Amino acid sequence: MARSETRTNRPALKLHVPEPPYRPGDTPDYSHVQVPAAGEAPRPDSACDDKETIPLTTHLVRVLDDDGRAVGPWDPKLDVEVLKKIYRDMVTVRIFDDRMYRAQRQGKTSFYMKCTGEEAIATSAAAAMDAEDIHFPTYRQQGLLVSRGYPLVKMMCQIYSNAGDHMKGRQLPIMYSDKEKGFFSISGNLATQFPQAVGWAMASAIKGDSRIAMGWIGDGATAEGDFHAAMTFASVYQAPVILACVNNQWAISSFSGIAGAEQATFASRAVGYGIAGLRVDGNDVLAVYAAVRWAAERARSNNGPTFIEFFTYRAEGHSTSDDPTGYRPKEESQAWPLGDPILRLKQHLVRLGAWDEEQDKALEEELSATVRAAQKEAEKLGVLSDQGDEGKESMFEDVYADMPWHIAEQREAALKEGE
Amino acid sequence: MPVMNMIQALNDAHKVAMRADEDVVVFGEDAGYFGGVFRVTEGLQKEFGKSRAFDAPISENGIAATAVGMAAYGLKPLIEIQFADYIYPAYDQIVSEVAKMRYRTAGEWTMPMVIRSPYGGGIYGGQTHSQSPESLFTHVAGLKVVVPSNPYDAKGLLLAAVEDPDPVIFFEPKRIYNGPFSGHHDQPVVPWSKAGNSEVPEGHYTVPLGKAKVVREGEALTVLTYGTMVHVAAAAMEEADVDAEIVDLRTLVPLDIETIEASVKKTGRCLIVHEAPRTSGFGAELSALVTERCFYHLEAPVERVTGWDTPYPHAYEWTYFPGPARIKNALKKVMAD
Numbered sequence: 001m002a003r004s005e006t007r008t009n010r011p012a013l014k015l016h017v018p019e020p021p022y023r024p025g026d027t028p029d030y031s032h033v034q035v036p037a038a039g040e041a042p043r044p045d046s047a048c049d050d051k052e053t054i055p056l057t058t059h060l061v062r063v064l065d066d067d068g069r070a071v072g073p074w075d076p077k078l079d080v081e082v083l084k085k086i087y088r089d090m091v092t093v094r095i096f097d098d099r100m101y102r103a104q105r106q107g108k109t110s111f112y113m114k115c116t117g118e119e120a121i122a123t124s125a126a127a128a129m130d131a132e133d134i135h136f137p138t139y140r141q142q143g144l145l146v147s148r149g150y151p152l153v154k155m156m157c158q159i160y161s162n163a164g165d166h167m168k169g170r171q172l173p174i175m176y177s178d179k180e181k182g183f184f185s186i187s188g189n190l191a192t193q194f195p196q197a198v199g200w201a202m203a204s205a206i207k208g209d210s211r212i213a214m215g216w217i218g219d220g221a222t223a224e225g226d227f228h229a230a231m232t233f234a235s236v237y238q239a240p241v242i243l244a245c246v247n248n249q250w251a252i253s254s255f256s257g258i259a260g261a262e263q264a265t266f267a268s269r270a271v272g273y274g275i276a277g278l279r280v281d282g283n284d285v286l287a288v289y290a291a292v293r294w295a296a297e298r299a300r301s302n303n304g305p306t307f308i309e310f311f312t313y314r315a316e317g318h319s320t321s322d323d324p325t326g327y328r329p330k331e332e333s334q335a336w337p338l339g340d341p342i343l344r345l346k347q348h349l350v351r352l353g354a355w356d357e358e359q360d361k362a363l364e365e366e367l368s369a370t371v372r373a374a375q376k377e378a379e380k381l382g383v384l385s386d387q388g389d390e391g392k393e394s395m396f397e398d399v400y401a402d403m404p405w406h407i408a409e410q411r412e413a414a415l416k417e418g419e
Numbered sequence: 420m421p422v423m424n425m426i427q428a429l430n431d432a433h434k435v436a437m438r439a440d441e442d443v444v445v446f447g448e449d450a451g452y453f454g455g456v457f458r459v460t461e462g463l464q465k466e467f468g469k470s471r472a473f474d475a476p477i478s479e480n481g482i483a484a485t486a487v488g489m490a491a492y493g494l495k496p497l498i499e500i501q502f503a504d505y506i507y508p509a510y511d512q513i514v515s516e517v518a519k520m521r522y523r524t525a526g527e528w529t530m531p532m533v534i535r536s537p538y539g540g541g542i543y544g545g546q547t548h549s550q551s552p553e554s555l556f557t558h559v560a561g562l563k564v565v566v567p568s569n570p571y572d573a574k575g576l577l578l579a580a581v582e583d584p585d586p587v588i589f590f591e592p593k594r595i596y597n598g599p600f601s602g603h604h605d606q607p608v609v610p611w612s613k614a615g616n617s618e619v620p621e622g623h624y625t626v627p628l629g630k631a632k633v634v635r636e637g638e639a640l641t642v643l644t645y646g647t648m649v650h651v652a653a654a655a656m657e658e659a660d661v662d663a664e665i666v667d668l669r670t671l672v673p674l675d676i677e678t679i680e681a682s683v684k685k686t687g688r689c690l691i692v693h694e695a696p697r698t699s700g701f702g703a704e705l706s707a708l709v710t711e712r713c714f715y716h717l718e719a720p721v722e723r724v725t726g727w728d729t730p731y732p733h734a735y736e737w738t739y740f741p742g743p744a745r746i747k748n749a750l751k752k753v754m755a756d
Contacts, residue, residue, distance in 0.1 A: 134491075166527065175523075177527055185528050192484065192487075195485055196516070202489065203489040203492035206489075226481075226484060226511075229478045230484070232481060233476065233481050399521070400521070401584040404672075404673035
């Protein structure tokens with residue numbers, strides 16, 4: 001279509017398509033990313049008016065400083081055993097991710113997703129919540145299950161879609177679900193779980209329960225309508241829910257600017273909904289813990305929902321189907337300013353005198369052996385690639401509570417195929 | 420026995436369900452204090468309190484999504500989408516989440532809920548208040564789809580839907596909320612009090628899902644229909660003086676194939692009547708099933724009477740609506756030797 005011939009005295013309008021600062025071949029330099037000093041952000045009371053949190057939506061709650069000290073009002077002053085537990089969970093997740101990534105590359109399953117660089121967020125959030133609280137996660141919160149003591153073998157059986165998968169091989173690898181552990185079924189349709197978490201929290205309030213819900217979303221999926229629905233319902237009904245956005249800067253190949261991050265922080269989305277908002281260093285275990293604990297206290301005391309942006313970085317590809325060297329510099333994850341969450345907690349533990357290199361080596365060896373043993377056990381029940389068609393009739397079950405005639409007929413037809 | 424119109428019968432079903440089960444919660448746009456734009460949820464907030472009957476933001480995806488969370492908690496949401504035409508923002512939640520939850524988790528999480536929505540035309544509602552989107556839901560594994568055609572069935576089917584372990588899409592024919600419709604829009608509306616099936620028992624009863632009803636037995640042909648069109652088709656058959664067997668499907672999924680098959684094998688002719696557009700409408704599925712199962716009993720090709728494949732118009736509503744003239748033309752074809 002041609003440009004209008006009238007109004008030629010006006011400037012031609014321009015479409016702004018955001019572009020990340022660096023592409024493959026560029027030398028990434030993130031010195032312009034503002035990282036406030038640890039301990040700088042004020043900590044209002046968890047029962048405060050939501051407006052008191054407005055400055056925190058553009059700030060960054062940080063507790064661990066560059067020297068591994070815990071500083072400032074957000075320091076949760078955790079017992080060293082709690083810290084060691086989170087550290088152990090994070091290391092487990094990283095080793096688990098590496099093993100399963102390799103299993104996929106070996107052809108044992110179709111797909112895998114790591115959370116490298118983001119381990120602190122789920123493991124620390126899980127530690128800050130109660131075991132009875134429920135999570136509505138995305139696909140990068142495997143740390144929740146690890147923290148809650150879900151058997152690694154069961155996670156692997158799900159990844160292999162084998163006989164040990166309690167979901168009968170229905171879901172893509174890593175789309176875990178466990179009712180007992182308060183881990184809602186993961187969906188590949190992004191953002192759907194965000195308003196669902198609000199609904200669960202509303203139900204808890206309707207029944208006068210004391211449990212709360214935590215919904216998870218990525219930076220990219222905040223663009224979905226479900227994000228707006230979640231924020232609106234959470235605000236309208238003052239639902240006892242924590243809504244967490246893991247801003248890892250990348251949605252497959254689209255940088256966070258494509259979801260609107262150039263114009264405002266994700267945390268500041270909370271302001272317009274009248275929801276308390278926090279922007280938190282997602283690579284800082286102590287900051288994550290403190291923020292989730294603050295939001296949980298707020299929700300539990302009928303003071304309403306909190307929206308938290310965890311500022312972090314997706315250190316590896318989106319999934320095993322993705323090659324990030326096609327859209328961002330290889331060195332970018334090294335240039336990212338917030339560091340490795342595991343190393344940062346390790347530094348803190350060492351500074352506390354609670355940890356040393358020897359212990360660290362021993363832990364890594366122990367956990368590697370644990371993960372290897374779990375893998376061996378899971379593989380005894382089969383892997384996706386050597387799956388036969390034994391038990392295939394089960395794929396017709398669970399569409400409804402009772403199988404209707406049309407599905408029963410189709411099952412018969414399927415079982416006769418190739419006869 | 421009390422005589423009710425469909426709105427009163429549906430309202431009564433809500434009350435019976437909510438009295439019987441504290442986990443039933445009702446919400447939707449205008450569904451709380453005011454009782455809904457069609458008044459189906461009237462009085463619920465007064466009787467059951469604000470936490471069990473409340474207004475929702477204008478956000479159909481939010482309504483469906485929060486219902487998912489509530490069902491995951493263990494509640495039984497009975498939600499209203501104000502018009503079927505507004506259901507599309509909720510489609511992702513319904514199709515990707517509600518419908519598939521039992522399957523994707525092998526029964527670990529289930530989604531017992533009812534999503535009610537008034538559908539259909541004949542009320543000068545234009546394209547955004549007249550649609551019949553049932554086949555967008557019958558195509559989705561995991562959903563049950565119900566369409567009542569009278570007050571008695573409306574209450575019994577809604578109670579069965581609330582008690583069902585699976586999610587039910589419950590489409591209410593709003594044209595016949597207050598009285599059945601012959602298809603002659605120039606004639607005065609007959610109230611339900613002067614029509615059949617308006618005596619509605621008090622208290623609890625159910626009409627089972629998955630069971631059609633032969634509303635008129637006959638020998639000349641089988642008419643497969645549901646909702647408003649049960650009445651339009653019946654009037655057309657009477658005017659044509661044809662001994663038709665009229666089957667009110669009541670539930671589209673799961674379909675009562677036995678009743679359909681028995682009837683078509685008996686009559687040897689089949690006419691399908693629905694309001695929804697023709698292409699990929701539920702009539703296409705019915706036609707295929709009848710052809711596959713009753714081919715050697717058929718004496719003429721199956722005929723479909725449907726809305727046209729255009730958006731629902733405002734000004735030419737009665738050209739769009741599959742009324743008596745369209746039914747009679749199809750009847751001639753299906754009755755040809």
